[in-house]
Amino acid sequence: MIKETFTKKIAENTNLSKNDAKQMTDLIIRSLTEILVAGKVLKISGFGVFRVVHKKQRMGRNPKNKEPHVISPRRVASYLPSKYPCGRKRKLFSYTPEEILSRFHEGCGGKMYKAISVYKWVYQRGVREPDAMTDIGKSLRSQIKNDLRFELPKIETVLKSTDGSYKFLYLMADGYKIETVAMNHDDHFSVCVSSQVGCAMGCKFCMTGTMGLKRNLTAAEIVGQVYQTAAYLAEREAKSLRNIVYMGMGEPFHNYENVVQSLRILINGNGMNFGNRRVTVSTSGLIPQIERFLKEEKANLAISLNSVDAQKRAELMPISKKYPLEILLKTCREYTPELKKRITFEYIMMRGVNDSPEDAVSLSKLLQGIKAKINLIPYNMNNGLGFERSEENTVNSFQSYLLNRGFVATVRYSKGQDIAAACGQLVNIKKTA
Ligand code: SF4
Numbered sequence: 001m002i003k004e005t006f007t008k009k010i011a012e013n014t015n016l017s018k019n020d021a022k023q024m025t026d027l028i029i030r031s032l033t034e035i036l037v038a039g040k041v042l043k044i045s046g047f048g049v050f051r052v053v054h055k056k057q058r059m060g061r062n063p064k065n066k067e068p069h070v071i072s073p074r075r076v077a078s079y080l081p082s083k084y085p086c087g088r089k090r091k092l093f094s095y096t097p098e099e100i101l102s103r104f105h106e107g108c109g110g111k112m113y114k115a116i117s118v119y120k121w122v123y124q125r126g127v128r129e130p131d132a133m134t135d136i137g138k139s140l141r142s143q144i145k146n147d148l149r150f151e152l153p154k155i156e157t158v159l160k161s162t163d164g165s166y167k168f169l170y171l172m173a174d175g176y177k178i179e180t181v182a183m184n185h186d187d188h189f190s191v192c193v194s195s196q197v198g199c200a201m202g203c204k205f206c207m208t209g210t211m212g213l214k215r216n217l218t219a220a221e222i223v224g225q226v227y228q229t230a231a232y233l234a235e236r237e238a239k240s241l242r243n244i245v246y247m248g249m250g251e252p253f254h255n256y257e258n259v260v261q262s263l264r265i266l267i268n269g270n271g272m273n274f275g276n277r278r279v280t281v282s283t284s285g286l287i288p289q290i291e292r293f294l295k296e297e298k299a300n301l302a303i304s305l306n307s308v309d310a311q312k313r314a315e316l317m318p319i320s321k322k323y324p325l326e327i328l329l330k331t332c333r334e335y336t337p338e339l340k341k342r343i344t345f346e347y348i349m350m351r352g353v354n355d356s357p358e359d360a361v362s363l364s365k366l367l368q369g370i371k372a373k374i375n376l377i378p379y380n381m382n383n384g385l386g387f388e389r390s391e392e393n394t395v396n397s398f399q400s401y402l403l404n405r406g407f408v409a410t411v412r413y414s415k416g417q418d419i420a421a422a423c424g425q426l427v428n429i430k431k432t433a
Helices: 004-011 020-037 075-076 097-103 112-123 140-145 219-235 252-267 288-298 308-314 325-338 359-367 392-402 423-431
Strands: 042-044 051-054 154-160 166-171 175-184 189-192 196-198 213-216 241-246 279-285 300-304 341-348 372-378 408-410
Touching: 004 020, 020 097, 051 325, 097 112, 112 140, 154 219, 154 308, 166 219, 175 219, 189 219, 213 252, 219 241, 219 252, 241 252, 252 279, 252 288, 252 341, 288 300, 288 325, 288 408, 308 325, 372 392, 392 408
Parallel strands: 189 241, 241 279, 279 300, 300 341, 341 372, 372 408
Antiparallel strands: 042 051, 154 166, 166 175, 175 189, 196 213
C-alpha cells in the first residue's frame, strides 16, 4: 500500500511514466533498506525475520502496542541483494532491461546499453550462464551471478500431434504443472501460454475450470513457457515461433500485473521481440481490467463470448453474473472510436447450445457498432463435461451469415486434438492416469 502511494506521488510530482515511477520507488526502497541494515536499524535474524530495533525509529513503531514492528520478511528480502542472509535471488525472466539497470545500477555504471547487453545474451543468444557473457564486465557478471536466478519451468512431457502441433506439460518449482501448446501453422508456430495454475472462473465447458484456482503464475513463469517452447522448436523445426496467445490455463486478467509484466518482457525489441501486433491476451470478460488494458497496452485483446443470451452466458460462464454481457459490450462500444485494432470475439461453437441460425442473427446485432472480429471455434471435446462440437455444416452456415453481414469472421479448428490440446486436458489426464 505504502509502495503504491509512494509511486503515485512520484508520478504526480515528476514527468516520469507510471512504470518509471514504480522503478524509482523500488530503487529508493532498496537503497533505504540497505542503509537501514548497514546502520543496524534493521536487524536480520537467521530465519529471515526483520525487526526495527532502534527504539526511536518512528517508522518501526506499532502505535498500538509499542512493540517493534515486524516487516514481512518476503517484502524486505525482495529488495535486498543476496549478500544478506535472506536476500533472495530474483528471477531474471521477470525483468525488463530498465529493471536490470535499476537493480544493477552500479555494476552497469548507470549505462542502459550494459543492461541491454545482458538481455540480448539471454533472449537472443540463449545464454543463461553469466560467465559466458564475455562482453560484460567481470563485476557486473559476478553481481548477476550472485543476485539472479535463471531457472525455467521444466518440460515434464511433450506430445506431438499428427497436425504438427506440440503440447508441453511444464513442471513448476513448487510441483504444480501447467500446459503450453505450440500450434502448427503453414509457415510458423503460435504459442498458447497459461497464466495461472487452474482457474477461478469455472466456465462450464472448460476442463481447467473444474480445477479451481491453485495460484497465479509469476511473470518469469509465463515468460519461461515461451522461452523454453521457442528453444525446443528451434532445435527441431525450420519454422519459427511467431505469435503468442494468452489463452491457456487461467484467466489472464485475474493475474493482471504478472501477465502485463510478462507481455512487456516478451515484446521487448532487445529480447524475444514479439512486438505488440503478435501478442493477444484473451479474457472471459473482466470489465475493469479490459478498460485498463485498452487504455494502457497495445497488444491485441480477445474476449471469450460464447453466447448471445445473457442468461445462458451466465450459466456457461459464471463471471458473466458479475460482469453482465450487456455492460461488457457497452464497454467495448465506448472504446471503439479510440481503437486502432479490432477486438476479437471468440465464440466456441457447441452443438445445440449456441449454434442456431437465431444465435447468428443475435450475434451480428449485438456486435453492431463495435470494431470486432469474430473467431468461431468448434468445441474441443472434453470427456464428461456434457458438451459436443457443432457440425461442420452448422459452423460454415454460421460463418457465412456473419460474413454476409459484413463482419470479419474466421473459423479456427483446435490444433492437436489427438494430444488433448484443449486447456486443462493434459493436466487432468495425467492426474487420473
Ligand atoms: S475458459 Fe478460460 S476463464 Fe474459463 S475456466 Fe477455462 S481457463 Fe478459466
